[in-house]
Amino acid sequence: MTRRPTIADIARAAGVSKGAVSYALNGRPGVSAATRERILAIAADMGFVPNRAARSLSVSSAQTVGIALRRPARTLGIEPFFMELISGMEATLSAGSFGLTLQIVDSPEEELDVYRRWWAERRVDGVLLCDIHVDDNRLDVIAGLGLPAVAVGGPVEDGKLAEVWHDDIEPCREVLEYLYALGHRRVARVAGLPHLLHTTIRDAGFESAARELGLDSFTGIHADYTGEQGARITRRLLTAPARPTAIVYDNDVMAVAGLGVAHELGLEVPERLSIVAWDDSPLCRLTHPTLTSLTRDITAYGSKCAEVLLSLIRDEPVAGEGSRSIQFTQAVLSPRGSTGTAPE
Amino acid sequence: MTRRPTIADIARAAGVSKGAVSYALNGRPGVSAATRERILAIAADMGFVPNRAARSLSVSSAQTVGIALRRPARTLGIEPFFMELISGMEATLSAGSFGLTLQIVDSPEEELDVYRRWWAERRVDGVLLCDIHVDDNRLDVIAGLGLPAVAVGGPVEDGKLAEVWHDDIEPCREVLEYLYALGHRRVARVAGLPHLLHTTIRDAGFESAARELGLDSFTGIHADYTGEQGARITRRLLTAPARPTAIVYDNDVMAVAGLGVAHELGLEVPERLSIVAWDDSPLCRLTHPTLTSLTRDITAYGSKCAEVLLSLIRDEPVAGEGSRSIQFTQAVLSPRGSTGTAPE
DNA sequence: CTGAAAGCGCTTACAG
DNA sequence: CTGAAAGCGCTTACAG
Numbered sequence: 001m002t003r004r005p006t007i008a009d010i011a012r013a014a015g016v017s018k019g020a021v022s023y024a025l026n027g028r029p030g031v032s033a034a035t036r037e038r039i040l041a042i043a044a045d046m047g048f049v050p051n052r053a054a055r056s057l058s059v060s061s062a063q064t065v066g067i068a069l070r071r072p073a074r075t076l077g078i079e080p081f082f083m084e085l086i087s088g089m090e091a092t093l094s095a096g097s098f099g100l101t102l103q104i105v106d107s108p109e110e111e112l113d114v115y116r117r118w119w120a121e122r123r124v125d126g127v128l129l130c131d132i133h134v135d136d137n138r139l140d141v142i143a144g145l146g147l148p149a150v151a152v153g154g155p156v157e158d159g160k161l162a163e164v165w166h167d168d169i170e171p172c173r174e175v176l177e178y179l180y181a182l183g184h185r186r187v188a189r190v191a192g193l194p195h196l197l198h199t200t201i202r203d204a205g206f207e208s209a210a211r212e213l214g215l216d217s218f219t220g221i222h223a224d225y226t227g228e229q230g231a232r233i234t235r236r237l238l239t240a241p242a243r244p245t246a247i248v249y250d251n252d253v254m255a256v257a258g259l260g261v262a263h264e265l266g267l268e269v270p271e272r273l274s275i276v277a278w279d280d281s282p283l284c285r286l287t288h289p290t291l292t293s294l295t296r297d298i299t300a301y302g303s304k305c306a307e308v309l310l311s312l313i314r315d316e317p318v319a320g321e322g323s324r325s326i327q328f329t330q331a332v333l334s335p336r337g338s339t340g341t342a343p344e
Numbered sequence: 345m346t347r348r349p350t351i352a353d354i355a356r357a358a359g360v361s362k363g364a365v366s367y368a369l370n371g372r373p374g375v376s377a378a379t380r381e382r383i384l385a386i387a388a389d390m391g392f393v394p395n396r397a398a399r400s401l402s403v404s405s406a407q408t409v410g411i412a413l414r415r416p417a418r419t420l421g422i423e424p425f426f427m428e429l430i431s432g433m434e435a436t437l438s439a440g441s442f443g444l445t446l447q448i449v450d451s452p453e454e455e456l457d458v459y460r461r462w463w464a465e466r467r468v469d470g471v472l473l474c475d476i477h478v479d480d481n482r483l484d485v486i487a488g489l490g491l492p493a494v495a496v497g498g499p500v501e502d503g504k505l506a507e508v509w510h511d512d513i514e515p516c517r518e519v520l521e522y523l524y525a526l527g528h529r530r531v532a533r534v535a536g537l538p539h540l541l542h543t544t545i546r547d548a549g550f551e552s553a554a555r556e557l558g559l560d561s562f563t564g565i566h567a568d569y570t571g572e573q574g575a576r577i578t579r580r581l582l583t584a585p586a587r588p589t590a591i592v593y594d595n596d597v598m599a600v601a602g603l604g605v606a607h608e609l610g611l612e613v614p615e616r617l618s619i620v621a622w623d624d625s626p627l628c629r630l631t632h633p634t635l636t637s638l639t640r641d642i643t644a645y646g647s648k649c650a651e652v653l654l655s656l657i658r659d660e661p662v663a664g665e666g667s668r669s670i671q672f673t674q675a676v677l678s679p680r681g682s683t684g685t686a687p688e
Numbered sequence: 689c690t691g692a693a694a695g696c697g698c699t700t701a702c703a704g
Numbered sequence: 705c706t707g708a709a710a711g712c713g714c715t716t717a718c719a720g
Binding site: 047049086103231261264282283 | 348391392393394395396397398400401406408422423424426427430431434435438443444445446447448461463464465466467570571572575597600601603604605607608625626627629630631632634
Binding site for chain 3: 006007008018019022023026028030050051053054055056057058059
């Protein structure tokens with residue numbers, strides 16, 4: 001167990017004051033070039049790394065960002081979305097030498113408690129808010145604390161928090177127009193949780209596109225992103241009279257489950273049923289046929305969210321953006337094997 | 345932006361010294377019951393939460409545990425394994441009011457740098473080591489630092505680090521005996537990365553079980569856990585002469601990809617090909633047919649690893665364990681739709 | 689049982 | 705340009 005050197009050790013070795021060491025290490029004026037060099041050399045030689053807690057206590061900054069994830073562990077596990085998102089966030093954070101603290105919570109109340117505690121403990125300098133709800137009370141609480149935060153999703157556009165979102169309306173239209181062109185007139189959608197903001201946005205987007213195209217029927221049923229519900233609802237849809245010829249899913253997991261049900265019922269995909277997934281994880285290329293899906297770069301999205309949060313924390317303007325409501329690249333359709341012309 | 349109260353504020357309000365407040369808050373002797381009550385009431389009233397950095401600096405403990413994940417983001421995302429593992433760890437850590445710091449790294453060198461930096465910064469009190477390799481040099485580095493750590497996997501049994509592992513030999517035997525009983529004589533395995541310790545253990549386990557059972561052929565091919573490689577190798581296996589009648593995969597993702605290839609080649613599962621997955625994530629129940637798999641409770645495994653690490657950090661004996669090499673419940677076979685009697 | 693003081697390892701005004 | 709000192713918010717021996 002090696003001893004960890006402190007600035008006092010360096011100061012002693014260099015024959016200067018602790019203050020001088022601090023100035024030299026932080027590239028601030030107050031020491032001559034020669035002294036600075038000498039101090040830096042000694043610090044490097046000793047393998048000096050500043051004690052985080054001491055630094056945090058002095059500058060009142062944790063150099064850490066927090067993320068609280070709700071969802072039950074089992075759901076989180078299978079959703080490639082979150083790991084990809086976190087990977088992207090983490091890459092940007094560690095490039096800015098910020099750490100990421102992760103906590104998994106069971107309820108909205110617990111989540112708010114975590115934010116309050118983090119803030120009170122000064123454990124984090126900011127937070128990344130996932131799964132934005134309709135009338136999300138977290139925004140008020142966090143804005144009330146004065147804790148820098150970025151809403152991962154939206155747009156809420158109430159000005160309380162910074163947000164990074166993508167247009168979901170246009171992709172809805174793109175999907176339905178594509179299916180329409182393939183001859184589909186009865187389309188169903190297995191949607192996400194109804195209280196999530198992006199679900200309601202997609203609800204509206206699909207509804208209006210379906211109306212404008214004049215589809216014979218468009219049914220939307222809300223689910224919880226799990227394979228179980230995806231399978232159950234698909235089974236119900238496919239065994240009803242006048243079943244849909246195409247189903248659009250709000251995530252990849254439910255789409256894979258839906259494909260399984262089609263196999264189970266002996267309905268060939270895409271000959272007798274077309275399937276479209278939202279979120280193009282590797283999961284969509286695992287199946288046979290591969291799944292047509294709405295692709296977005298989730299890792300890049302996570303990076304962007306982290307980048308905006310760092311700007312906020314550093315009190316800098318967000319690079320290249322005029323407002324705190326930032327639109328990210330929208331999802332685009334990647335046609336694959338699971339979609340084809342509608343059966344007559 | 346509310347002001348965060350400090351012990352000085354409480355001391356002033358209670359008319360006592362900061363020391364007394366600290367004793368009262370931490371349940372230590374040094375204050376009368378009456379004073380303690382009063383201080384606690386005032387603290388609660390002010391919504392006092394101790395500043396983490398100040399506490400850490402005093403007691404020289406970060407109340408935080410670190411985990412560094414290697415793998416490319418894309419692979420991490422789709423592997424349900426890691427999110428489940430992290431969920432389990434996090435639950436135990438937050439129950440012990442420890443935080444979890446997550447960093448994703450690109451190379452073994454970077455990973456070691458992260459540990460060294462965490463240690464030097466006193467940013468974490470211990471680390472959880474994933475993906476234990478054959479001749480894993482991380483064990484030496486971490487033991488050298490004197491950083492408390494738990495190896496998630498093993499057994500390495502060199503005594504350098506605490507470890508939580510499960511017997512992989514017996515499950516290998518269980519799978520092959522099961523397939524043998526179903527009449528399978530030509531079995532293949534799509535294995536994990538060859539430098540991972542558990543891969544080599546399974547290699548040996550399968551080899552010896554195959555020999556003892558007297559299978560006609562047992563082929564093992566190493567892969568990288570991705571769907572792409574799982575699919576490619578499966579395609580190669582199934583198009584070769586004297587193709588196997590059953591394939592065992594080292595993870596769920598490759599097994600799902602393998603099932604896709606079977607569909608693609610028009611080989612009915614399980615009539616003409618049986619498939620077994622290792623690690624029973626919800627992914628295995630998403631497909632049709634559902635996948636027979638080796639089930640282990642990964643969330644509970646993560647919890648156990650965190651529990652052992654907390655014991656180490658607190659310098660307590662590990663509850664109910666005699667040594668630092670702890671065996672966890674082994675995986676058991678969960679037969680589902682993807683396995684059946686061998687074709688004649 | 690209680691208070692005043694020193695210390696954890698940094699940063700940062702403030703004098704020389 | 706440099707040094708001595710105070711301060712961040714806790715904890716903890718040490719006197720009374």
